[in-house]
Amino acid sequence: MTTTTIDTQPQLASFDVSGVWQGGLNTRVEARQFTLVVDEPPTIGGADEGANPIEYVLASLSGCVTVVIRTVAAELSVEVGSVETQASGTLDLRGFLGTADVSPHFQHLDLGITLSTTATPEQLAELQTLVAARCPLLNLIKDAGVDVRETWDVRDA
Incomplete structure (x- = not known):
């Protein structure tokens, strides 16, 4: 560690x-x-x-997660062959339309990360923990109370 x-x-x-x-x-x-x-x-x-504002938020999250993965991996001397992300979120449009007393932001957000790396299980666990702690956009979304469903698909580099 x-x-x-x-x-x-x-x-x-x-x-x-x-x-x-x-x-x-x-x-x-x-x-x-x-x-x-x-x-x-x-x-x-x-x-x-x-793109609409929500799509830009998802695009920004994808970019931010990738930047943090690359930054933290370099700090940990973990080789990363590739990073791919997929983000999708669900809104209740009634909040935006003002037709119900519901939040206009994401109800939940799915974030998929596909990573090729030679990291050991311990290094991978540390990488995932640090990415979750240090990604500004991921933390902004989580701090808004959004249910973020994060999945990592890790492959050998």
């Missing part, structure tokens, strides 16, 4: 985006030098010109 040194000095990082409504349900969002189009499918009243 790796020993952890506790750093008592904050190391704050700020992130900024700006969004401009483009009409309908479409928003153009600038993040650094990147442009994202946020829209809804026609079934919700959008023009389907981009």
Whole structure:
């Protein structure tokens, strides 16, 4: 098991985006030098010109988990051959539509991680524990009270 040194000095990082409504349900969002189009499918009243906000949350979670897996694996000197993620969540649209007193966020979220690695069972357990503890988006979703169903499919690298 790796020993952890506790750093008592904050190391704050700020992130900024700006969004401009483009009409309908479409928003153009600038993040650094990147442009994202946020829209809804026609079934919700959008023009389907981009992923919707919930899909971006799932995409962000997938990216965040991958970054944390790679970062922690490097710290543990664990070889990772590949990482694949799949995320899906279920909403009760009545919260968004305002037709019932239910939360508009995920009711539950399924996160599947397929990992090829040469990690021992002990290293894998430590990797999984540290990823769960250190992934900002995973913790944000869990802290909202969302039931996260996480599965790991581990294969030899």
